[in-house]
Amino acid sequence: MNRRPSTNGPDLSEPVIAARDLAVDLGGSRILRDISLEVHRGEFVALLGANGSGKSTLVRTLIGVLPPAAGTVHLLGADITRRAGVPWQRIGYVPQRSTATAGVPATVVEVVRSGLLAAGRLRPPRDADARVRRALERVDLADRGHRAVAELSGGQQQRVLIARALARDPEVLLLDEPLAGVDAANQASFARTMAGLREDGVTVLVVLHETGPLAPLITRALVLRHGSIVHDGEPPPAAPGHDHDDHDHLHAHGDSRDEHWADERTHGGDRPTGDRSAIRITPGGLA
């Protein structure tokens, strides 16, 4: 993969993602408050937390699709909320599947090609075909390029969205729940792709409900609760007795939300607060 040389500018000590005193409102209520964080080059950060804790809102604010009510966000040194001077082509984003409309059929290649556009680049570059092909190879979908996206399985559609972000060869990649509703085979494929990115030195911030097969890659975990960061540091250890196949099996075919709710009831909480297999949040932090 063509990593841009670091000689033409980027300061390696400068944080890739920097949020300061961030607050975000949605529908009149405050979803995030007092968020300050820095992510440095090469880190692989998992953003964990229960449903409704603000994980997706944080990622959508960091990538610039939601405006903050207060505070600042800098990506690769540029103020993302001003949307000027941002090196968009070096930033990749994988939204949750639900943000796409599907009124007219589109092929995998068409969707991935759209990831090559940026501010000031309203048409794909000349080497678009090669970059699309490479991105599809990275997510094991090279043979599905001319299929209509709607004809693929849910997990394959998720991989299309990842290829769409990878086509731009991003230096920093933000992903919003890429494992949600994805079966075991697709999770394994995704983990291989992410391992390759980590080797290439791509900085990754990924919203996860469960660390699952990504656990070995994670260098740092952020845990959100009620819109605030309650833990920032060591990634969660793999749960004792974590049985990969069993876990994948559950995730592939059951409703994982039910799992979390069920887990929380077992432990006496009033809300779902984390991940059964990996991490558990208590008022004092991590248990």
Place this chain on the structure above:
Amino acid sequence: MSTVAEMFSSPLMQRALIAAVIVGLAAPVMGTYLVQRRLSLLGDGIGHVALTGVAAGWLVGNAMSLTPHDALAIPGAVVAAVIGALAIDLVRARGRTSGDVALALLFYGGIAGGVLIIGLAGGTTANLMGYLFGSIATVSSTDLVQIVVLGALVLGVGIGLRPALFAVSHDEEFARSLGLPVRLLNMMIAIVAALTVTVAMRVVGLLLVSAIMILPVAIAQQVATSFRATMRLAMGVGVLVCVSGLVITYFRALSPGAVIVCLAIAVYAGVAAVRPLLVNRSRARAAQAAFDPHPDHPDDVLVAGIAGSGPLVGGSASGAADTRATTARE
């Protein structure tokens, strides 16, 4: 044959045919974006508002003693349609009023405004009929120039900016994360859709204008698998129904707009009926793969008589997961 030759040698018919080809090509281009954005009725809303513009153009033309009185009808329609389209887009972007309520306001306000203003201009609703239902048979050279210029603009933007317009129509949030000027592109789609309405107005009339934008796309998306193929096929269908409808009305005294729209609906029904035969084997296989949660893995349970019994495997695994989930709750 001599009748056909006669038809093509008539200057009136030549102008009408050129207008039909341009509208047939241009309207489905913008229609493809509207269908993609699930705004199929936007063209209708704009068409209704354009009627107010036609009447306003008439009023101004009358006040300036222009001849003919409706010399400013098309410019009036362009202005009103653009304002209406931008208003809808603004409402949609703000998300305060639901899109269908905004469209309803445009529908009723547009027609009422048109009838009211034409009355103030000293005309009657009969003067509006040509705009409501189309009057392609009376396209003048000046009209044709306007149609050609606007049509070229619509085609230029709709095809030239297709990658960006596709990105913003397909996934607006992602387009914003790319740094694309999403608001500008949305406004561009709204404005060019408004221009399309005024181009198509003469051919099918404002009440049916949306049909020629949307129906060819509805036909094309039944058989195409890509966005580009859908757009191209829709353009072909658009030209086919516009020209055929016009030719039919040369031989039978019928409303061209109505014939064109009925033809499009007939094609839609025909394609829907034969679609199972048009969908080739590879698409059938693709559909099978989509249903199979593990297409890359061989099925470990095979059921006689059912090709690819993957779903059954998935189903049983899902059942197992459910059992475990229940256990966890206990």
